[in-house]
Amino acid sequence: xxxxxxxxxxxxxxxxxxxxxxxxxxGFNINSLAVGETDDRNISSMTIVSSGDERIMExxxxxxxxxxxxxKVRRFTEGKCVMRELLMIKIAYTNAxxxxxxxxxxxxxxxxxxxxxxxxVIELTAKTxxxxxxxxxxxxxxxxEMARTGAVAIQRDLND
Amino acid sequence: MMTGADVxxxxxxxKDIHTVFGYPGVAICPFxxxxxxxxxxxxxxxxxxxxxxxxxxxxxxxxxxxxxVATSGPGATNLITAIATAYxxxxxLIAITGQVETSLLGRDVFQEADITxxxxxxxxxxxxxxxxxxxxxxxxxxxxxxxxxxxxPVLIDVPVDIQNKASEYVPAERVxxxxxxPTVKGNDLQINKVIETLTKAKRPxxxxxxxxxxANAEDEMKQFIDRHNIPAVxxxxxxxxxxxxxxxxMGMLGTNGKPYANYAVAECDVLMLVGARVADRAxxxxxxxxxxxxxxxxxxxxxxxxxxxxxxTIPLVGDIxxxxxxxxxxxxxxxxxxxxxxxxxxxxxxxxNHHFNPDFVDPCLFVKTLSSMMEDDAVxxxxxxxxxxxxxxxxxxxxxxxxxxxxxxxxxxxxPAAMGARAAFPDKQVIAVCGDGSFxxxxxxxxxxxxxxxHIKFVIMHNGYLGLVREYQHHNYDDRYxxxxxxxxxxxxxxxxxxxxxxxxxxSNSGMEDTIREFLAAEGSGMMVCExxxxxxxxx
Numbered sequence: 279x280x281x282x283x284x285x286x287x288x289x290x291x292x293x294x295x296x297x298x299x300x301x302x303x304x305g306f307n308i309n310s311l312a313v314g315e316t317d318d319r320n321i322s323s324m325t326i327v328s329s330g331d332e333r334i335m336e337x338x339x340x341x342x343x344x345x346x347x348x349x350k351v352r353r354f355t356e357g358k359c360v361m362r363e364l365l366m367i368k369i370a371y372t373n374a375x376x377x378x379x380x381x382x383x384x385x386x387x388x389x390x391x392x393x394x395x396x397x398x399v400i401e402l403t404a405k406t407x408x409x410x411x412x413x414x415x416x417x418x419x420x421x422x423e424m425a426r427t428g429a430v431a432i433q434r435d436l437n438d
Numbered sequence: 439m440m441t442g443a444d445v446x447x448x449x450x451x452x453k454d455i456h457t458v459f460g461y462p463g464v465a466i467c468p469f470x471x472x473x474x475x476x477x478x479x480x481x482x483x484x485x486x487x488x489x490x491x492x493x494x495x496x497x498x499x500x501x502x503x504x505x506x507v508a509t510s511g512p513g514a515t516n517l518i519t520a521i522a523t524a525y526x527x528x529x530x531l532i533a534i535t536g537q538v539e540t541s542l543l544g545r546d547v548f549q550e551a552d553i554t555x556x557x558x559x560x561x562x563x564x565x566x567x568x569x570x571x572x573x574x575x576x577x578x579x580x581x582x583x584x585x586x587x588x589x590x591p592v593l594i595d596v597p598v599d600i601q602n603k604a605s606e607y608v609p610a611e612r613v614x615x616x617x618x619x620p621t622v623k624g625n626d627l628q629i630n631k632v633i634e635t636l637t638k639a640k641r642p643x644x645x646x647x648x649x650x651x652x653a654n655a656e657d658e659m660k661q662f663i664d665r666h667n668i669p670a671v672x673x674x675x676x677x678x679x680x681x682x683x684x685x686x687x688m689g690m691l692g693t694n695g696k697p698y699a700n701y702a703v704a705e706c707d708v709l710m711l712v713g714a715r716v717a718d719r720a721x722x723x724x725x726x727x728x729x730x731x732x733x734x735x736x737x738x739x740x741x742x743x744x745x746x747x748x749x750x751t752i753p754l755v756g757d758i759x760x761x762x763x764x765x766x767x768x769x770x771x772x773x774x775x776x777x778x779x780x781x782x783x784x785x786x787x788x789x790x791n792h793h794f795n796p797d798f799v800d801p802c803l804f805v806k807t808l809s810s811m812m813e814d815d816a817v818x819x820x821x822x823x824x825x826x827x828x829x830x831x832x833x834x835x836x837x838x839x840x841x842x843x844x845x846x847x848x849x850x851x852x853x854p855a856a857m858g859a860r861a862a863f864p865d866k867q868v869i870a871v872c873g874d875g876s877f878x879x880x881x882x883x884x885x886x887x888x889x890x891x892x893h894i895k896f897v898i899m900h901n902g903y904l905g906l907v908r909e910y911q912h913h914n915y916d917d918r919y920x921x922x923x924x925x926x927x928x929x930x931x932x933x934x935x936x937x938x939x940x941x942x943x944x945x946s947n948s949g950m951e952d953t954i955r956e957f958l959a960a961e962g963s964g965m966m967v968c969e970x971x972x973x974x975x976x977x978x
Contacts, residue, residue: 288617292566296558303559333745340742346563346583346618 490520649713
């Protein structure tokens with residue numbers, strides 16, 4: 279089972295290490311973790327994706343809440359939030375492969391962020407599963423290096 | 439002109455702190471200098487860890503936060519065990535450490551340690567002070583955090599330049615922490631459910647933990663069980679929540695508990711945990727309760743404890759005192775007389791199968807006799823090891839306190855904690871009971887004891903072994919006593935003499951009462967060595 283935690287924390291030194299340490303110490307998984315400031319500079323927002331059974335998810339939520347630097351914890355299931363991550367991937371290309379690469383990009387909504395004579399950097403913002411699939415598609419061309427942010431998520435409001 | 443250190447002292451005075459336990463060093467010298475010019479007493483301990491335990495003992499008997507101080511680097515790291523002990527036992531401890539100059543932080547200079555980083559797993563919260571103007575707010579918050587919700591240690595690390603900087607004392611306003619709002623009241627819907635469940639129950643049982651004592655809810659607890667005729671067991675940290683002569687009290691549960699207490703846990707249909715965290719020594723196999731479909735009511739101030747080790751049917755988050763008061767306001771019909779009858783019979787029929795060597799002191803009889811002969815409101819501090827389990831099993835609770843580190847199990851806790859209790863209540867009888875192993879971990883404090891007149895009576899159960907580990911080796915390692923033989927030393931009589939402490943010696947059960955009477959009546963500190971058979975077992 280996957281749990282997505284959106285955690286607002288005080289923007290102070292050492293908070294990230296406290297949160298990461300809590301996961302390490304108690305043996306909770308971190309599948310991904312993304313941090314950034316919010317519109318209020320004193321508050322940061324973390325998105326942590328973890329996996330485990332219901333009891334572990336409940337413990338993660340409670341242990342996070344116990345941290346005094348943690349202001350609010352929200353736990354989502356995948357359907358209840360909009361979740362995206364950013365991928366930057368550097369691919370080697372030749373004249374023969376360039377068109378194929380560009381076509382895959384246009385189908386998947388990826389963009390070329392930088393173009394050099396033999397390589398290009400592609401960026402993709404998408405759901406984690408889609409990012410995974412895109413990486414698979416790029417593998418035959420030769421991945422030189424890549425970086426991904428880990429998921430960030432925000433709650434989805436109901437339509438009605 | 440005031441300095442940061444002066445402001446720190448002002449903050450302690452505001453919190454009514456009269457004594458701090460500590461050990462100085464260059465990085466905390468400005469603070470010690472300000473203490474020197476104040477009315478706060480400094481107890482110079484002989485090792486920082488013991489200072490932390492003294493503060494723990496002081497905090498437990500006064501039911502308020504107490505303060506331990508150390509310098510940077512090794513001083514601070516020496517304090518860690520005491521901080522971790524306070525964390526596991528939920529004791530409101532304020533640890534103040536000196537730190538190297540702000541501009542040198544992170545450069546691995548002389549006596550620098552990242553103590554806030556090192557302590558993170560064992561503190562409720564920690565501060566590294568960056569600006570002397572923050573000191574009043576930080577101290578106000580630290581005391582608030584330590585003494586509310588689930589109690590625990592808070593660390594304040596103060597760089598030496600911050601202590602020296604000119605500052606002024608502007609009292610902090612009321613604490614407001616958006617990330618810390620402990621639930622006190624207890625949800626009324628959940629309270630309804632508790633009442634409903636107890637009304638339907640045939641065989642309810644209350645298990646009280648240390649949380650009841652930390653919340654000062656002993657009276658409410660006793661009223662509740664007496665009014666509704668509900669039997670109760672306690673965890674080790676919960677010993678003292680109920681007097682031993684209460685007919686509803688079935689003693690301590692768990693691995694080292696009373697068989698009839700464990701029978702009650704196994705047979706009950708509703709188990710109401712109150713300020714108890716279902717640790718492994720108390721409830722060894724929580725899944726058994728789950729399988730039996732026992733209804734679990736779990737009342738705790740820390741929501742994270744509910745459901746952590748045991749599935750819970752009715753969670754109820756709140757301060758134990760407030761929740762028990764609310765439960766007392768509610769009336770419900772209940773008749774558990776058949777169940778309580780069965781348990782009382784079990785208790786009456788119980789014959790301890792403990793064997794002991796008649797050439798030595800029977801430790802169980804000794805604890806019973808000692809605790810019966812102590813003053814009604816005496817403080818009894820048990821250390822860790824066989825002595826702790828004998829104490830827990832046989833201590834006779836009247837109106838005093840039973841202190842031990844049931845959560846962390848830190849050897850050497852008893853003597854410093856007892857001294858801390860004594861510092862808080864100079865007129866109270868305070869007794870520590872330890873083994874010869876734990877005693878030798880704390881014996882440097884005998885000079886502190888004598889120097890500050892923190893007179894306690896302490897008992898050393900002497901068997902020349904680390905008894906509980908030896909017992910474990912007996913059961914699990916074919917009697918290969920690897921690293922557990924303490925040998926012949928020291929000569930306790932000479933040691934007592936060296937510190938000017940009264941010495942009492944008990945070699946067998948004969949004359950036990952007389953020796954204990956003399957020991958308790960003696961002026962000043964007293965050491966009593968009980969010769970215990972090295973091969974005695976807590977569990978046979």
